[in-house]
Amino acid sequence: GQSLEQPSEVTAVEGAIVQINCTYQTSGFYGLSWYQQHDGGAPTFLSYNALDGLEETGRFSSFLSRSDSYGYLLLQELQMKDSASYFCAVRSLSGSARQLTFGSGTQLTVLP
Amino acid sequence: GAGVSQSPSNKVTEKGKDVELRCDPISGHTALYWYRQRLGQGLEFLIYFQGNSAPDKSGLPSDRFSAERTGESVSTLTIQRTQQEDSAVYLCASGPGQGPDTQYFGPGTRLTVL
Numbered sequence: 001g002q003s004l005e006q007p008s009e010v011t012a013v014e015g016a017i018v019q020i021n022c023t024y025q026t027s028g029f030y031g032l033s034w035y036q037q038h039d040g041g042a043p044t045f046l047s048y049n050a051l052d053g054l055e056e057t058g059r060f061s062s063f064l065s066r067s068d069s070y071g072y073l074l075l076q077e078l079q080m081k082d083s084a085s086y087f088c089a090v091r092s093l094s095g096s097a098r099q100l101t102f103g104s105g106t107q108l109t110v111l112p
Numbered sequence: 113g114a115g116v117s118q119s120p121s122n123k124v125t126e127k128g129k130d131v132e133l134r135c136d137p138i139s140g141h142t143a144l145y146w147y148r149q150r151l152g153q154g155l156e157f158l159i160y161f162q163g164n165s166a167p168d169k170s171g172l173p174s175d176r177f178s179a180e181r182t183g184e185s186v187s188t189l190t191i192q193r194t195q196q197e198d199s200a201v202y203l204c205a206s207g208p209g210q211g212p213d214t215q216y217f218g219p220g221t222r223l224t225v226l
Binding site: 044100103 | 145147153154155156157160203205214215216217218219220
């Protein structure tokens with residue numbers, strides 16, 4: 001089966017940089033995605049990595065190392081509005097079925 | 113165009129009743145997903161539709177859960193003989209089915225089983 005591990009909570013101050021790690025175990029790996037979810041809201045897509053390396057989108061960057069089954073989300077110049085839950089999700093192929101598995105989420109709290 | 117919509121936004125039902133949840137995906141999206149999210153928990157994959165292919169039902173927790181999709185449009189998730197542990201937010205997402213596999217989520221249906 002598939003499993004992902006990410007920290008349950010991270011706290012940082014405004015303007016800081018924070019890294020949220022995600023390790024996964026899966027077969028037939030396709031790619032790793034990151035989603036943001038504010039309290040009471042729906043998840044919104046942040047980034048996707050299918051190949052090794054760093055993908056940058058504004059203040060957010062995501063990294064993937066397929067050999068290490070590891071990725072991270074990097075948030076720079078933190079703002080209060082970045083307080084939310086962040087989920088990593090791995091897409092894999094199991095038999096003939098595509099599977100999508102989400103981690104349990106990391107609650108990021110940004111302090112003033 | 114419009115984003116993913118779901119109805120109802122809230123549903124309160126009695127244990128043992130059947131419920132039907134609806135999802136309207138973004139027009140042109142061939143992929144559609146259903147997830148369950150219990151309070152304070154992550155997203156639990158339920159079922160995945162891709163075009164006219166057979167759906168991936170591997171995440172459905174029991175035979176009380178079923179889902180249908182008409183072509184590349186509306187999908188309904190049906191839960192029969194609801195139990196209290198079915199209480200959760202049920203999220204639907206759609207995607208283009210190719211490329212970076214981005215999923216666009218609807219606002220969810222909050223189901224409460226009394």
